[in-house]
Amino acid sequence: MINLPAIRWGEPYESLEADEATHFLTGEPVARVNAVGSGIVTRDAKKARRARQALRSMSPAALIDACRRAGELFEMATLAVGDGRQSPDDFVRQTSATTGMPIAMCQANVAKNAFVLKNIGQILDALTRGLDLDILARGYGDEGRGVTVSYQAQTEVLGAVLPSNSPGVHALWLPVIPLQIGLALKPGSQEPWTPYRVAAAMVEAGVPKEAISIYPGAGGDIGAAILSSYRRSMIFGGPQTIQQYAGNERVQVHGPGYSKILLGDDAAGNWRDYLDVMVDSVYRNGGRSCINCSSIYTPRHGGEIAAALAERLGPIEALPPDDPQAGLAAFTTPGAAAAIWAAIERDLADPHTTHATAAYGPRLVEQATCAYLRPTVWHCRSTGCPGANKEYMFPAVAVVDCPQAKMLESIGPTLVCTAITQDESFRQDLIAATHIDRLNLGPIPTPQVNWLQPHEGNLVEFLYRNRALQAA
Amino acid sequence: MSDRAGDIDIAAAVQAARERLDAHTVEIVAWHFHESTGCPFWLGKKRELKFDPLTEIRSFDDLKKFPPFEDEWLRGGPVRRWAPRALADKPIYVFETGGTTGVPKSRIAVEDFRIDYSLFSDTLPEEYFPLGSNWLMLGPSGPRRLRLAVEHLAQHRGGICFCIDLDPRWVIKLIKKGWMEHLEAYKKHCIEQAITILGAGHDIRCMFGTPKLIEALCLELEERGSSLAETGITGIFSGGTEFTPQWTRFCIEELFGGPPEESGIYMTPTYGNTLMGLACSKPVTKGDGYKITYYAPQPRAVVEVVAFDDYDEVVPYGGTGRVKLTTLTKEFFMPGFLERDEGEREPPYVKYPWDGVSGVRPFHELADATTVGVY
Numbered sequence: 100m101i102n103l104p105a106i107r108w109g110e111p112y113e114s115l116e117a118d119e120a121t122h123f124l125t126g127e128p129v130a131r132v133n134a135v136g137s138g139i140v141t142r143d144a145k146k147a148r149r150a151r152q153a154l155r156s157m158s159p160a161a162l163i164d165a166c167r168r169a170g171e172l173f174e175m176a177t178l179a180v181g182d183g184r185q186s187p188d189d190f191v192r193q194t195s196a197t198t199g200m201p202i203a204m205c206q207a208n209v210a211k212n213a214f215v216l217k218n219i220g221q222i223l224d225a226l227t228r229g230l231d232l233d234i235l236a237r238g239y240g241d242e243g244r245g246v247t248v249s250y251q252a253q254t255e256v257l258g259a260v261l262p263s264n265s266p267g268v269h270a271l272w273l274p275v276i277p278l279q280i281g282l283a284l285k286p287g288s289q290e291p292w293t294p295y296r297v298a299a300a301m302v303e304a305g306v307p308k309e310a311i312s313i314y315p316g317a318g319g320d321i322g323a324a325i326l327s328s329y330r331r332s333m334i335f336g337g338p339q340t341i342q343q344y345a346g347n348e349r350v351q352v353h354g355p356g357y358s359k360i361l362l363g364d365d366a367a368g369n370w371r372d373y374l375d376v377m378v379d380s381v382y383r384n385g386g387r388s389c390i391n392c393s394s395i396y397t398p399r400h401g402g403e404i405a406a407a408l409a410e411r412l413g414p415i416e417a418l419p420p421d422d423p424q425a426g427l428a429a430f431t432t433p434g435a436a437a438a439i440w441a442a443i444e445r446d447l448a449d450p451h452t453t454h455a456t457a458a459y460g461p462r463l464v465e466q467a468t469c470a471y472l473r474p475t476v477w478h479c480r481s482t483g484c485p486g487a488n489k490e491y492m493f494p495a496v497a498v499v500d501c502p503q504a505k506m507l508e509s510i511g512p513t514l515v516c517t518a519i520t521q522d523e524s525f526r527q528d529l530i531a532a533t534h535i536d537r538l539n540l541g542p543i544p545t546p547q548v549n550w551l552q553p554h555e556g557n558l559v560e561f562l563y564r565n566r567a568l569q570a571a
Numbered sequence: 572m573s574d575r576a577g578d579i580d581i582a583a584a585v586q587a588a589r590e591r592l593d594a595h596t597v598e599i600v601a602w603h604f605h606e607s608t609g610c611p612f613w614l615g616k617k618r619e620l621k622f623d624p625l626t627e628i629r630s631f632d633d634l635k636k637f638p639p640f641e642d643e644w645l646r647g648g649p650v651r652r653w654a655p656r657a658l659a660d661k662p663i664y665v666f667e668t669g670g671t672t673g674v675p676k677s678r679i680a681v682e683d684f685r686i687d688y689s690l691f692s693d694t695l696p697e698e699y700f701p702l703g704s705n706w707l708m709l710g711p712s713g714p715r716r717l718r719l720a721v722e723h724l725a726q727h728r729g730g731i732c733f734c735i736d737l738d739p740r741w742v743i744k745l746i747k748k749g750w751m752e753h754l755e756a757y758k759k760h761c762i763e764q765a766i767t768i769l770g771a772g773h774d775i776r777c778m779f780g781t782p783k784l785i786e787a788l789c790l791e792l793e794e795r796g797s798s799l800a801e802t803g804i805t806g807i808f809s810g811g812t813e814f815t816p817q818w819t820r821f822c823i824e825e826l827f828g829g830p831p832e833e834s835g836i837y838m839t840p841t842y843g844n845t846l847m848g849l850a851c852s853k854p855v856t857k858g859d860g861y862k863i864t865y866y867a868p869q870p871r872a873v874v875e876v877v878a879f880d881d882y883d884e885v886v887p888y889g890g891t892g893r894v895k896l897t898t899l900t901k902e903f904f905m906p907g908f909l910e911r912d913e914g915e916r917e918p919p920y921v922k923y924p925w926d927g928v929s930g931v932r933p934f935h936e937l938a939d940a941t942t943v944g945v946y
Contacts, residue, residue: 115817115861138786138821145794323751343749 101193102131103181103291105315106298107143108150109308111181118315120289122196123431123469124420129196130181132291134316137324140283143312144256144328150281151255153307159232161305162277163220168304169297170216174209178299185296194292198263199429199469201420204385208267212293215270215550216300219277225551226274226559236279239568249568256281257562258325258332260318261294262353263287264492265387269297271353271554272333276301280562281310283329285321289431326350331562351561355490356389356514358545361529362397363520364503370397370404373519373542377404377496378411380517380545382474385428386494390515390537392545393490396482396501405455405478405498412494413459417471427493429469436463436470439491443475446486453478455498482509507532515545584924588869592925593630595870595899600628603904608657612644613904615652631873634897635883640908645676645846653679658902667714668845671743675714678846683902684716687848688724690868691841694851695728699837700806703729704776707804709765709784712736716845721779733773735764737784758783762791769802777806782813785838789826799827800835810841810849812912812932816861823857830857840865842931846905847872847898853920853927865931866923873897876916876928879936882909885926888918893934911937 100119104111114133121128154162172178177186185193187209194205215222223232230248234240239249257275261284262268275282286294294313302308314321326332326349333351334340341354360377362370380392397404418425430436440463447454455476456462464471474494479487487499488511501509503520507528510516517539518529529538537554539545548554603609604617604624617624622636650665658681666684667675706725712718718734725732737757745754765788769775780788785807789799822838823830831837842850842865850865850872867874876892878884886892894910913934917927 115820116815134817136786136815136818136821138790138818138826141786141790142793142825319746323754326751327755339749343751 100128100131101181101183101185102133103295103315104133105135105139106295106311106313107139108146108312109302109310112139118288120197120291123199123429124196126468129193130291132286132288132315135314135321136316137320140314140321140324141328144283144324147254147256147281147283147329150310150312151252151279153309154276154279154281155236156307157279157305159223159236159277159279162279163223163232165301165305166216166219166273166277169300169306170213170219172303173216173296173300174213176300176303178296178303180295180299185299190292190296194290195420197289197292197431198265199289199420199431200265200385200387201418201422201425201428203423203425204428207384208265208293211267212270212273212297215273216297218550219274222550223274223277223559226553226557232277235563239570247568247570249566250563251566252280253562253564254280254329254331256283256312256329258283258285258329260285260322260325260332260334260336261287261290262335263289264335265384267384267388268335268353269293270548270550271558273297274558275562276306276310278559278562280331281312283312283314283325285314285316285318285325288315288318291315351556351558353389356391357394357488357490357510357512358390358392358515358517359510359513360392360395360517360519360545361506361510362395363518363522363525364398365522366519367397367399370400371407374404374407374411376517376519376542376544377408381408381496382412382415382426382494383544383546385426386474387428387492388546389490390546390548391494392496392515392517394488394497394499394510396499396506396510398501398503401480401498401500402453402478405453405476408496408498409455409459409476412474412476413456415474415494417464417466417473427471427473429466429471430492431469436472437465439493440472443477443486443489443491443495446484446489447477449479449484449486451480452484452486453480510534515539517541517543517545581919581921581924584921585919588919588924589631592870592873596631596634597628599899599901599904600624600634602657602901603655606656608655608901610655610904611652631897634906637906639882640905642676642908645678646674650677650679653677653903655901664716664719665714666716666845670714671740676846677714678903678905680716681902683848683900684720685723685727686900687843687868687871688720689727690871691849691851692724692727695806695808695839696837698805699831699835700728700777705730705773706732707765707768707775707778707780708732708734709761709778709780709788710737711739711781713738715739717779720849724779725777728777730777733768733775735761735768737761737781758787759791762787766791766795766802769804774803776803778804779808782809782811782818785809785822786818786826789822793826805835805837807836807838808841809838810843814840814863815932816855816863819855819861819863820857823861842874842928843872844910846903846908847874847896850874850928851923853922862929863931864917864920864927864929866920866925866927867896869923869925871898871900873899873925874928875926876914879913882907886916888916891915891930894928894931910934 116134117131119128120130191205195202284294298311335353344350344352462473472493479499512534515537516535603613661681664680667677669675708721722732827836828834840852848868850867853864875895877895894912896908898905914928914931917929
């Protein structure tokens with residue numbers, strides 16, 4: 100068992116209180132995670148300036164280079180994490196053990212986070228639209244058009260209340276360090292591994308350790324302290340969290356995505372051509388991400404599409420985490436899977452809804468220490484069906500009958516929208532729709548992320564404000 | 572040899588305390604179930620019992636004959652049904668617990684809260700809680716016992732108590748609604764009042780504060796370039812499941828500036844609620860890992876740590892179980908009330924020769940539904 104101390108601006112802190120993260124199958128303790136209280140977070144925040152000062156002692160180029168090396172170390176090296184040494188294989192097994200995710204999926208997320216670290220220069224170049232990062236570092240400069248531009252850091256440290264659902268989401272906060280902004284992280288209770296390993300890799304690669312704090316502890320207590328201590332924070336949560344922080348300029352909130360595929364009138368007849376894209380969008384990464392597709396809207400052939408998806412997804416079984424074919428993550432919180440299935444069953448009882456995977460065996464698979472939900476597809480013959488727009492943490496999708504003209508008013512907030520249509524007028528309406536965040540025009544799987552594009556708001560714009568600066 | 576002598580002394584003290592508890596139990600049960608002195612609730616309950624409490628309760632253990640005490644009995648009126656006939660003409664207070672939604676639990680009191688806090692006063696070291704010094708009470712008043720109790724404590728020690736209110740029911744609503752900015756603003760509102768009073772030349776040396784407010788007060792004073800020691804505070808008592816060893820360590824090492832002999836500030840935890848008296852702790856020290864062990868004010872109240880699957884069975888020393896409270900005063904009889912907390916059973920200690928409880932935290936089966944640390 101590895102002991103993970105809290106990290107207070109680079110210094111390990113052994114708490115008198117600790118939580119155990121256990122293996123979801125065997126119940127064996129995998130990590131002892133030192134828990135701190137909100138007072139420590141609030142008090143440390145008074146020293147946030149030092150974190151930024153330490154980062155400003157290095158140029159953005161040097162920090163980008165350190166992150167590149169950190170990416171290599173994160174992926175390949177044995178690192179000092181907590182009181183132990185952690186190899187890449189240890190990391191993957193530990194992450195799988197406490198989250199219930201298959202090992203192959205955890206490995207894929209390693210590659211994803213390492214890719215972001217190694218390519219952070221290009222990512223920042225894209226997010227800043229080619230701005231010379233030295234202008235951010237200096238505070239102002241000439242972009243090359245003879246115009247002075249100035250950017251003001253909105254916080255010295257970004258607070259982040261991180262989730263446990265997928266190690267892949269950590270890619271969102273990785274670019275913060277080269278922007279010379281520190282990090283105060285509250286790791287997810289089941290997935291402390293990625294923040295600790297990223298921090299270890301960064302420090303090993305030369306990022307000043309004083310720039311990073313990690314505060315495990317009670318979610319509400321630590322989360323509230325982080326959000327109230329820093330002028331810019333990132334939080335992951337459910338619909339209630341989204342609602343709570345809507346319109347709060349200090350908080351970038353990441354929650355359910357309700358990501359969708361829309362088939363236009365001109366494409367619905369060729370739906371078979373897009374079946375692979377639909378299956379991939381629903382199933383990739385165990386269906387656990389906000390960018391997985393949760394609804395497919397089509398003007399025609401809804402029943403056939405649902406049946407075809409069910410034929411592909413329905414037979415998928417819950418396999419042990421070390422099986423290379425495993426594609427489903429376990430629900431490790433007792434009762435969670437059963438509660439989700441009960442909610443789905445209520446929706447399936449609707450007279451205009453058909454459960455397309457019913458013929459492929461029970462969806463809820465309860466085991467001794469965990470439970471699985473097998474991929475579930477249902478067909479909604481109306482946009483008013485209760486299950487038309489739901490998102491769950493497993494491959495679950497509604498195929499919804501909807502005329503093209505009614506789609507935009509029916510889909511609601513949509514993080515990723517893959518619109519398959521060549522209808523230019525419909526495309527223009529999609530581009531103009533403010534309730535769609537990431538828009539894919541054409542048959543692009545919803546989880547396919549282009550890191551050169553912003554995700555749920557541009558991180559650079561969140562952390563830096565473009566303001567006027569005149570010098571005489 | 573001295574250890575052995577100590578063991579013998581402890582054993583004798585434990586035996587004496589047990590005999591005293593048994594005798595007290597018989598006396599209190601007789602009081603509550605006698606027609607001339609008992610309260611309507613227990614006199615009515617007596618008819619449902621399959622035994623006669625006046626003749627068949629001969630020891631504390633005999634209280635197991637009573638059915639489990641249901642907290643629903645304390646919700647709703649008429650409140651007079653809890654007033655013992657022998658005390659019916661006295662001025663009666665009612666104190667409440669819970670009540671964020673629905674009907675709160677209530678209990679009546681005449682002198683109990685004063686007696687409890689006078690007994691607690693005897694445990695406070697004079698060096699840090701000087702007699703005659705004034706107090707600050709920074710916590711919930713309203714329908715709770717705390718404000719009057721702390722005020723009595725101050726008066727009992729020859730001081731005067733300044734009070735700043737915090738409404739925990741509103742705080743719980745803010746947390747449940749997710750209105751964290753309002754929560755911060757409300758906390759700030761309380762702390763600003765406290766700093767104003769502390770700086771107003773009233774010679775306040777002692778205070779009660781809830782853990783969250785003590786922490787917020789220290790952090791705000793630090794923000795202003797001051798400290799708790801600079802305000803003149805030397806003695807603090809606080810309580811609740813938020814008062815953990817780690818929190819104590821954080822306060823002592825980082826907020827107060829060291830242990831009492833260095834910082835001049837002594838803080839002691841307490842455990843209790845409106846339904847029982849005030850359990851005190853053994854001194855909390857770094858050498859003991861800031862461990863907090865509470866002992867009830869026996870024989871007026873008893874804390875037991877019982878098995879999760881058998882509430883009549885006390886767990887072995889060091890074992891984990893649910894906290895069970897019994898209150899035995901002439902004003903209130905509450906046998907076997909299951910608290911919403913759990914902890915570890917601790918052996919008797921020379922000053923308190925009966926069982927204690929350490930590691931008190933929300934009962935794991937209810938923890939998700941319990942909002943803690945609100946004030």
